[in-house]
Amino acid sequence: MMKEQQIGSILLADCGTVMTKAVLLDQVRGQYRFIAQGEAPTTAEHPWYDVTVGIHHAAEEISAITGHQFFDGGGNLISPELSGQQGVGAFAATVSASPPLQVVLGGLVPDLSIASAQRAAAGTYSLVKAIITAESRGIRRDEEHVRTIRDAAPDALCIAGGIDGGAATPVLELVESATLACALMDQEVRPYLLYAGNARLRKRVVRIVQGRAELRIADNVRPTCTQENLAHAQAELDTLYLGKMGQLPGIETLSGWSSVSLTPTARAFGRLVEYLWHLGDPSKGLLGVDVGAANTAVAAAFDGHLFLTVHSRLGVAFGGQQLLQKRGAETITRWLPQPMSDDQARGLLINREIHPASISQVQRELSLEQAVAREAIRTALKVAHPGWSAGSAQPYPHLLPLCDTILVSGGVLAHAPRPGQIALTVLDALQPIGVTTLVLDKHRLAPLLGSAAAIKPLAVVEALDSGGLVNLATVVTPVEGHAHCGDTILKVRVTYEDGSALSVEVHYGDLEVLPLLPGQQAVLELRPLRHFDVGLGGPGKGGQRRVGGGLVGLIIDARGRPLRLDRNPDKRQVQMQKWLWDVGG
Amino acid sequence: MYYPFQTQITPLTNVRRERVLPIPGEVLVRVGQRVEPMQVVAHTHLPGDFRILPVARLLDIPASQVKKCMIVKLGDEVHQGQVVAKRGRLSSHTVKSPIDGVITSSGAGRILIETEPTLFELSAYIPGTVSEVVDNYGLAIETTGAVIQGVWGAGGENLGVLKCLVEGPDKPLRADTIDPSCHGAILVGGLGLDTTMLERAQELQVRGIVTGALPSELISQVLQLPFPVVVTEGIGTVPMSTPIFRLLTTNDGREASISGVFQPRWPIVRPEVIIPLPAETLSPDRTQPDAPLMVGTRVRVVRAPYMGAVGTIVALPTYARSIDTGARVRGAEVDVGQKTPIFVPLANLEVLR
Numbered sequence: 001m002m003k004e005q006q007i008g009s010i011l012l013a014d015c016g017t018v019m020t021k022a023v024l025l026d027q028v029r030g031q032y033r034f035i036a037q038g039e040a041p042t043t044a045e046h047p048w049y050d051v052t053v054g055i056h057h058a059a060e061e062i063s064a065i066t067g068h069q070f071f072d073g074g075g076n077l078i079s080p081e082l083s084g085q086q087g088v089g090a091f092a093a094t095v096s097a098s099p100p101l102q103v104v105l106g107g108l109v110p111d112l113s114i115a116s117a118q119r120a121a122a123g124t125y126s127l128v129k130a131i132i133t134a135e136s137r138g139i140r141r142d143e144e145h146v147r148t149i150r151d152a153a154p155d156a157l158c159i160a161g162g163i164d165g166g167a168a169t170p171v172l173e174l175v176e177s178a179t180l181a182c183a184l185m186d187q188e189v190r191p192y193l194l195y196a197g198n199a200r201l202r203k204r205v206v207r208i209v210q211g212r213a214e215l216r217i218a219d220n221v222r223p224t225c226t227q228e229n230l231a232h233a234q235a236e237l238d239t240l241y242l243g244k245m246g247q248l249p250g251i252e253t254l255s256g257w258s259s260v261s262l263t264p265t266a267r268a269f270g271r272l273v274e275y276l277w278h279l280g281d282p283s284k285g286l287l288g289v290d291v292g293a294a295n296t297a298v299a300a301a302f303d304g305h306l307f308l309t310v311h312s313r314l315g316v317a318f319g320g321q322q323l324l325q326k327r328g329a330e331t332i333t334r335w336l337p338q339p340m341s342d343d344q345a346r347g348l349l350i351n352r353e354i355h356p357a358s359i360s361q362v363q364r365e366l367s368l369e370q371a372v373a374r375e376a377i378r379t380a381l382k383v384a385h386p387g388w389s390a391g392s393a394q395p396y397p398h399l400l401p402l403c404d405t406i407l408v409s410g411g412v413l414a415h416a417p418r419p420g421q422i423a424l425t426v427l428d429a430l431q432p433i434g435v436t437t438l439v440l441d442k443h444r445l446a447p448l449l450g451s452a453a454a455i456k457p458l459a460v461v462e463a464l465d466s467g468g469l470v471n472l473a474t475v476v477t478p479v480e481g482h483a484h485c486g487d488t489i490l491k492v493r494v495t496y497e498d499g500s501a502l503s504v505e506v507h508y509g510d511l512e513v514l515p516l517l518p519g520q521q522a523v524l525e526l527r528p529l530r531h532f533d534v535g536l537g538g539p540g541k542g543g544q545r546r547v548g549g550g551l552v553g554l555i556i557d558a559r560g561r562p563l564r565l566d567r568n569p570d571k572r573q574v575q576m577q578k579w580l581w582d583v584g585g
Numbered sequence: 586m587y588y589p590f591q592t593q594i595t596p597l598t599n600v601r602r603e604r605v606l607p608i609p610g611e612v613l614v615r616v617g618q619r620v621e622p623m624q625v626v627a628h629t630h631l632p633g634d635f636r637i638l639p640v641a642r643l644l645d646i647p648a649s650q651v652k653k654c655m656i657v658k659l660g661d662e663v664h665q666g667q668v669v670a671k672r673g674r675l676s677s678h679t680v681k682s683p684i685d686g687v688i689t690s691s692g693a694g695r696i697l698i699e700t701e702p703t704l705f706e707l708s709a710y711i712p713g714t715v716s717e718v719v720d721n722y723g724l725a726i727e728t729t730g731a732v733i734q735g736v737w738g739a740g741g742e743n744l745g746v747l748k749c750l751v752e753g754p755d756k757p758l759r760a761d762t763i764d765p766s767c768h769g770a771i772l773v774g775g776l777g778l779d780t781t782m783l784e785r786a787q788e789l790q791v792r793g794i795v796t797g798a799l800p801s802e803l804i805s806q807v808l809q810l811p812f813p814v815v816v817t818e819g820i821g822t823v824p825m826s827t828p829i830f831r832l833l834t835t836n837d838g839r840e841a842s843i844s845g846v847f848q849p850r851w852p853i854v855r856p857e858v859i860i861p862l863p864a865e866t867l868s869p870d871r872t873q874p875d876a877p878l879m880v881g882t883r884v885r886v887v888r889a890p891y892m893g894a895v896g897t898i899v900a901l902p903t904y905a906r907s908i909d910t911g912a913r914v915r916g917a918e919v920d921v922g923q924k925t926p927i928f929v930p931l932a933n934l935e936v937l938r
Binding site: 017040041043045046047048053057060061064099139140142143146147150176180183184185186188189294318343344346347348350351353354355356357358359360361362363365366415416417418 | 589590608693695801802851852853887888892908909912930935
């Protein structure tokens, strides 16, 4: 790490698939603060073919606001900082603009080695093109495997399978198929072969591969039936992704500017989530979701351990059309408060893909975008959740673990016109339980602060303390009781700082919003009825909590978990519209 | 300042297109050589088919015994139906090759038979002069002409004569206007298409279609067509932009290259129509790729409610304004020929150059 005491201002940049963001941190009265932000389309493609051009454009916006100049006449970053607001003390960048790693996975059992391999691949920006499994039978199985790999033309093959000391023959057969496929492919397009299976077979794997593919070995992702160990395989795949990132035009210049290694955006985001966990209730988890144009990242921290999942198939601009074709339009349109035909939805999603940097100017298109955001989060969560070791924070395995805070990031959420829309999108997608604080990354700082931590941790701490993130709402969600729609399930009393109080009886099926402004504190007293659990010690247990206000306020989400939408489309649209009104969306 | 995306709608410009082989092969032309659109300028051999014969499993013998049972050896050519392995001298337990090919590998009780590689030929796509060759990989061809970039497309590349079948950019292509004279033509429409029209076009073997918008219910049908389709505005029912329609109709009757290839990212590949035109001296393209939006810039709106509208920026307000969704955004006032300029978010504008 460079000498921290010499660093003054810090310029941070994130090169996303569609947009490039730049943020300036600087000291004000001796403390670091978030000063200004700029945003511009990413310039990796025609006509620029240089990601640093987008950073110039984004930084220009900061210069226009602050007068701070960052580049010299030749376009080079000025560092260290000079007098007269010229240059910066340090620069760091995160990147998600490059194509994801194309991966083919191989394993024995879908629920074990293959699921673990999928979670390992999901720890970085990757696309699983195909899965080959030893479960398939038939004389032509080897040929099918080789054909599948060759047709997928992946960057990497990840073969898992067999607990340590367990199954050997089927694992080695998979390795043989993978090696044969590599040998059949032209040297220039030959994939890496990552072996992350039965550790006792490593020597035999090396003998089988025998130089016919570039082989990497990682710890078994499933060393026992009940244990999962993804770190090494994830690190290897992450390294391969970094190699691909290195092919982005302009990346060498960007690397030259940076005070630390360039970081994949999701990894930096995860770093911040991990740090925030240490500030909160250690008995609960901390969850972060970042919904980008092309990728959705879910970072969860439990007991100090970070679980990072990146879903590269689905963001707000890209992937919606494929999701619609794969799972049907209703997967997305069910979240809309107004009718929309399948063809209309498909057309709008394609137009969104054609112009990924554009924004919705009419309400129905915005509603569709927020519906896609819900499904992007749900899809990423479906991959992530089974891999979490949440311990006592997971009282109900089929529901989300208890989370002290949920950090919400990404353009579609940060730029939503009304805070209620953001809150409802997150509540519908994640369906938190108990008492949770939703925190909004309004200025898209989270991954940038995660990268700044490698330069000057104090800057991150102080930038957060000075309001870098904004409270969106405190949410109370009673779960697992027995009630019919309309039954009273919770008594709530809010005592404000001025001594005034508000008492409310909450009915099953309702979505209530009580006033509690940003900066305000209140004492929240909860008395669950009918065996409902509000996360204060178990079913039926109530108690008091000090809570903070937010842009939306205090939300009591008594709609039930899991959330059930009306099957009738007309009634469902009325339901969605009502919920939007309830949260001020 | 805002740096928008751009769409090329240019009546006359230098055109450079790279032609790249999918895997290394051979470039057949040299720098300075004149080429025609259908001329093969490079070729390579793509890996052929293969079969993996699990000989040990088929003969029910250990893998170590396979070599003894093999009748052919590595490198031998085999034909479909030919016996390649046999268990015992008198046994009728045999393994036959399922395809014509060559035995290229054996091991672990299996043999690999590969067929001949298939020839892949790359055409020039546009008439012009070879300006650059990268040995074994590809080349670049340059010409002068008009370029019309679309926003969505389907199908591959083709060559044909432009034929405009509508009177205005807001008129749809109709089946009753497609007659035998459309054979070999690239049809130009305006507002949209329909199923009957597409079937008729297919019957008469047109070479391509350019349209303003495509109704979403026709996407599946268009993806199956044997010729390229280029959409200039988007999915829905939006008229073709007037400048694009004018450029295409001005060149009615000229030969054009059309590509329906569309990839939204990694890399972005846009469908297009290129109309080769002579140009004795071409003035340099004055548009800078890195030019920010300014008053006077010609722009097109890419999202509803003004999708497809083309106009000129008359003001760039400093402060954000509210739009119908309630969001406050920075935008531009654009004169699209209505009584008053419209306000459009900067992110929803692209430059036509």
